[in-house]
Amino acid sequence: MKKLAYYPGCSLTGTGRAYDESLRAVFAALGEPLEELDDWNCCGATSYMSIDKAKAYALASRNLALAEREEADLLTPCNACYLVLEKTRRHLADSAEMGQRVQHALDAIGLRYEGKVRIRHPLEILTRQIGVERIKEAVKEPLKGLKVAPYYGCQVVRPYATFDDQYDPQTMDQLLKATGAKVVDYPFKTRCCGASQTGTLPKVGLHLVYRLLKEAQDRGADVMAVICSLCQFNLDVYQSKLRRVYDLPPIPILYFPQILGLALGIPADELGIDRCVVSARPVLERRAAHAA
Amino acid sequence: MRPNIRTEADRSPEFAHWITSLPGAEKIRECMHCGLCSASCPLFAYMDYSPRQLMYLGREGFRDDVLGSFTIWLCTSCYQCTVECPRQIPVTEIMYALKRRAIEEKTYPKRLAIPVLAREFRRMVYDRGRISESWLVMKLMLKTGIHRMFGMVGLGWNLLRTGRFSLRRETIRHRGDLARMLEAVGHDSEVVP
Amino acid sequence: MLRENGFGPDPLTNGDPSDGDLTNGDPPVRIGVYVCHCGTNIARTVDVLRVTEKAGKLPGVTVARDYKYMCSDPGQELIKEDIEELGLNRIVVASCSPNLHEGTFRGATAAGGLNPFFFQMVNIREHASWVHEDRESATEKAIDLVRAAVRRVHHHKALETRRVPIRPEALVVGAGIAGITAALTLADAGKHVYLIEREASIGGHMAQFDKTFPTLDCAACILTPKMTQVRNHPNITLMTMTDVVKVDGYVGSYEVTVKHRPRYIDASLCVGCQLCVDACVYKRGKFEDEFDLGLSMRKPIYLPNAQAVPQVVLIDPEQCIQFSSGKCKQTCIEACDRDAIFLDQEEQVETLEVGAIILSTGFQTFDPRRSPHYGYGVYPNVYTALEVERLVNASGPTDGEIVLRDGEKPTSVGIVHCVGSRDEKTNPWCSKVCCMYSLKLAHLIKEKTDAEVYNFYIDMRTPGKGFEEFYQRIASEGTHLIRGKVASVYQPADGDGELLVDVEDTLAGMVRRIPVDMLILAVGLEPRADAEEVRRTFNITCSGGGWFMERHPKLAPVETFTDGVYLAGCCQGPKDIPETVAQAGAAAGQALALIDRAYIELEPNTAHVIAEDCSGCKTCIPLCPYQAILHDDENDRAEINEVLCKGCGVCVAACPSGSIIQNLFEDAEIYEEIEGVLAYA
Ligand SMILES: Cc1cc2nc3c(=O)[nH]c(=O)nc-3n(C[C@H](O)[C@H](O)[C@H](O)COP(=O)(O)OP(=O)(O)OC[C@H]3O[C@@H](n4cnc5c(N)ncnc54)[C@H](O)[C@@H]3O)c2cc1C
Ligand code: SF4
Ligand code: SF4
Ligand code: SF4
Ligand code: SF4
Secondary structure, three states: OOEEEEOOOHHHHOOOHHHHHHHHHHHHHOOOOOOEOOOOOOOOHHHHHOOOHHHHHHHHHHHHHHHHHOOEEEEOOOHHHHHHHHHHHHHHHHOHHHHHHHHHHHHOOOOOOOOOOOEEOHHHHHHHHHHHHHHHHHOOOOOOOOEEEEOOOOOOOOOOOOOOOOOOOOHHHHHHHHOOOEEOOOOOOOOOOOHHHHOOOHHHHHHHHHHHHHHHHHOOOOEEEEOOHHHHHHHHHOHHHHHHHOOOOOOOEEEHHHHHHHHOOOOHHHHOHHHOOOOOHHHHHHHHHHHO | OOOOEEEHHHOOHHHHHHHHHOOOHHHHHHOOOOOHHHHHOOOHHHOOOOHHHHHHHHHHOOHHHHHOOOHHHHOOOOOHHHHHOOOOOOHHHHHHHHHHHHHHOOOOOOOOHHHHHHHHHHHHHHHHOOOOHHHHHHHHHHHHOHHHHHOHHHHHHHHHHOOOOOOOOOOOOOHHHHHHHHHHHOOOOOOOO | OOOOOOEOOOOOOOOOOOOOOOEOOEOOOOEEEEEEOOOOOOOOOOOHHHHHHHHHOOOOEEEEEEEOOOOOHHHHHHHHHHHHHHOOOEEEEEEOOHHHHHHHHHHHHHHOOOOHHHEEEEEOHHHHHOOOOOHHHHHHHHHHHHHHHHHHHOOOOOOOOEEEEOOOOEEEEOOOHHHHHHHHHHHHOOOOEEEEOOOOOOOHHHHHOOEEOOOOEEHHHHHHHHHHHHHHOOOEEEEOOEEEEEEEEEOOEEEEEEEEOOOOEOOOOOOOOOHHHHHOOOOOOOEEOOOOOOOOEEOOEEOOOOOOOOOOOEEOOOOOHHHHOOOOOOHHHHHOOOOOEOOOOOOEEEEEEEOEEEEOOOEEEOOHHHOHHHOEOOEOOEEEHHHHHHHHOOOOOOOOOOOOOOOOOOOEEEEEEEEOOOOOOOOOOOOOOHHHHHHHHHHHHHHHOOOEEEEEEOOOOOOOOOHHHHHHHHHHOOOEEEEOOOOEEEOOOOOOOOEEEEEEEOOOOEEEEEEEOEEEEEEOEEEOOOHHHHHHHOOOOEOHHHOEOOOEOOOEOOEOOOOOEEEOHHHOOOOOHHHHHHHHHHHHHHHHHHHHHOEEEEOOOOEEEOOOOOOOOOOHHHHOOOOOEEEEOOOOEEEEOOOOOOOOOHHHHHOOOOOEEEOOOOHHHHHHHHHHHHOOO
8 A cells, every 4th residue: 555645734734623633533543643744835725726827736746746755645635635736636747838847846946746646535545445344343432323414515526536426425424324323315415615705705605504504404414524624614613603694503513534533432532523613512412322 | 887788899809819728718619508507506696697608708708797707706616517517618727717817917806805815825825835724814804804794703712712723823844945936937827918 | 708898798698690690691790899098098088988888789789899009909909809709790990080090900800801891980089089178078979970880880891902003113303412312212223213303403402502511521522423323324314494284193103294494405415515605695694693693694505503414504595685686696506516506496395104203392592681680682791691602612603712792801700590480470490400501601711711700599409410519619610609689780881881780699698789791691491482383283282381291290201191292302391411311212212112012002982883874964074073984985874994083972972863882982881870970879
């Protein structure tokens, strides 16, 4: 198995740190602790692409070059980073012109990139390499009775569907099922949550959030599982604001490794459970009481 | 109100040429107006021109209509349109290109936070190599004044409470690297000077 | 054994066939009645079970059944088995129209071993369920109709169908691509074909095009070889400048009178060298050339077009000085070293005998003067698409250069789709080929000029193999495809000759005003002006709009309601060349199937004279519309030629001594039927 260099991305060092904490804990518990890519830099995200394309590609390529130097693939949990890095990888492979320009920039800092790095997502590694069976075996506290809406967001399946189905992705569903939780049928799995808008155009963003959360609740979900720090922020942090406009009870938004971690018996504190603005404690306690 | 009639003098052949020369965007000409992009766009309801209309106006060269449109700022890059388009038109990438050109030509609405965010983002990456979200948000609030209409106080408190608001400034070790790289890669060639 | 829902007396206990001989020598009548549900078509409105039950109690009925689909195999099998097992000798089926299934059930009757004319059909669908809403009354009516048929069949007799031989020659009228294809197919199969063309050359519209969609292959390259083949084929007699004036006879044996208009040239001598044209006293062309739609000028003596088949010149007597004044020097005659010019040639009439006829008279394009807001005929740079086909054609008036009337290249060209089509003020139908040919013209114009091209369309209709891909290709070339119908075209007084086109760009949600220096009208297809006359000559029918009508829109698309007359190409409705060719092949196939059968069976419903009773009064003779009655002078009585008789019944009704009898419509049968309908029970 090729070495994986963990690329958390900026968000996971800030508002999304619970994703970082729980992911590290889960991989460690499964005996595959994560090793962070040394001196990684911001991938540029959506914002940089809106400013200057060549610079955006150059920025992202530094991370690819760093990973290539370590002979590793990049493991990227954030949807936005995942797409930016994957897009850069593809574009550099397809466009000789851009490839040369970027290599020129890398030359300036003594790096090389020859296109040997693959961009991997934790969902892919967990389901394909570690495998659902192994995770099932490692489950210590099955989450029977917990009803979860799986939400994948946009960019991990669009525009490229690299490891999962574009319209009905399944990898997180499989992991959640392995924990013993019930996965509710959720048609908005990959519908955009408007994360990049809620901060700047609140009316628009909040409506998107509302639709997603309402549908999850209408389908009986107790919590929503997400795979992206931007989605988590958007769906979690704005809920109190949302309630000023819409009538909607709170619903906790958890990173899937948080749920996985609970099932693996990792203490809630180590999984950053309390970093949710909408606390997950009441739901989790209710479930535990019910199960007991 | 601008009269809703356009003559050929309103068309910019340069703009039409530019947009159809973007990678993959020559396909815009083949758009068959099925409207799948618009109908699948989560932001459609808030847009002044639908993604379909914007692609079409762009391909016809109605530069002012396109660059002045709110639509490009609403696009969240969710790629739904791109995936769905039966003619395989890279709508999202074209939206990106339009954002870039609108920033370049400063044709965006004055107080619109999105271009400001993009600029601040760029500056921070350039200086430090990583984004410290809390600092970015604070800057944004100062520049656009949206905190007043949005009441960011409660939100800030919630983030502080859950340990998600950190005032640490994230930085990479080789801080000079990025500046050197970004100089070396040169200016984007797709934007016509 | 009786099947479910079988009403009527049990055959084992009720009436053994050998029982009692009630009908002076004839075996007793044993009728089977079958009432069809036609899915729910009949059963929805007519109480089929009640009809069956009633029928089962009528005198002479041995068995009455209902069945979901009588025309299905099991339905027909029912009839056959009942004939064999119950000894039935009359069959009545109450179902749909005899037009549809009389043949089917006669076949089933024959399969059971009975003469098929012991069968009678009752139409309780078109005559009851489809035209009534009240279930009770519809059921009553169905019962009355069934009763009438049951009473009628008592008197049916065994009849034999007549066989008439079919002539192996075929006539094809109109030598466009449809007629050419049909004629070649028949001729290749060894049949002799008379190919009639009204114009001086064959080829039709296709001969005028440069390229053809969607493959853009050169029209002449694919058409000219076929035209030459027609000319040289030993089995084809080609007759140009010829009209059909009269059609007599019947399927298998038509007599067609044709009239050859004089060409004033002996076609067997002329080789198309055109020395005569050069020598004509007119030094240059003075008259509008029809083939170029007036975009070039020709002399009174001319070759129809460069690729014309036959390559023979002709003289237009309206324009030739010798014809108008008689004082021409006749330099043409002097110049012709083959002595092929005969100014005294006259019209000739001849009669052709053929077994089958294919009509392939094509279409005409819409005259845009009928939609004056496009400015056709007012602004010189408004063209029809057909004119532009000539302009882009390498052998056209400009050698393929696209230029305006003043010789300048256009810089901006508009193409208006749907001109004359999809408009209740003109023609309501979609002409089907104009979207595609408009895209084709857009491509050719972009290829030959630097002009911006705008296609103004309502819907882009490009169904067909390779068509959508063609549309996509033209779109990718940068043609402006603007969805909206042009509202007005005008030339501002202060402009430099440009035409301003106002159109809503419905997809952008704005009105646009676009200057063009050339405007092309994609004129639709419509039936030829003389379609009605042709229809009458060949005794066929027309559908809405005046297109020739096919026998069935889906299942018999090349046949007509007149046996032995088939349709090919655009005379039946708008279609493109691939479809035209396919249809022409199908029409030729149908004609071949007919011819190769060598004979046809005719209904035995003809009339005959009871010689002993006929007084020889001759009342009937002038009345027969088919000239089927002759007077036998020797015996002084009328005699009917059963081959010519169509069974119309006029003579039967007219005969004062009641001495004409018509098969299947004998008095007894008709009276019983009437009484049956009226006998309320
Ligand atoms: C502008 C234009 C462009 C087109 N381009 C294309 C294209 O690119 N590709 C394509 O597939 N299709 C094209 N089409 C359609 C194409 O023209 C038709 O499909 C085709 O010509 C039909 O052939 P036809 O033989 O049925 O009719 P026609 O071509 O009309 O031929 C009928 C023939 O019958 C003769 N005739 C008529 N009446 C009589 C009579 N009473 N007695 C004797 N002779 C008679 C006529 O003189 C004529 O020669 C185009 C049509 C138009 C109008
Ligand atoms: S990428 Fe942009 S335009 Fe396309 S569907 Fe998403 S938000 Fe709409
Ligand atoms: S989905 Fe594609 S073809 Fe359809 S309207 Fe949008 S851009 Fe055009
Ligand atoms: S084929 Fe196209 S141009 Fe012709 S009538 Fe139909 S829609 Fe109009
Ligand atoms: S039935 Fe008609 S067609 Fe036959 S002979 Fe009499 S009048 Fe003529």
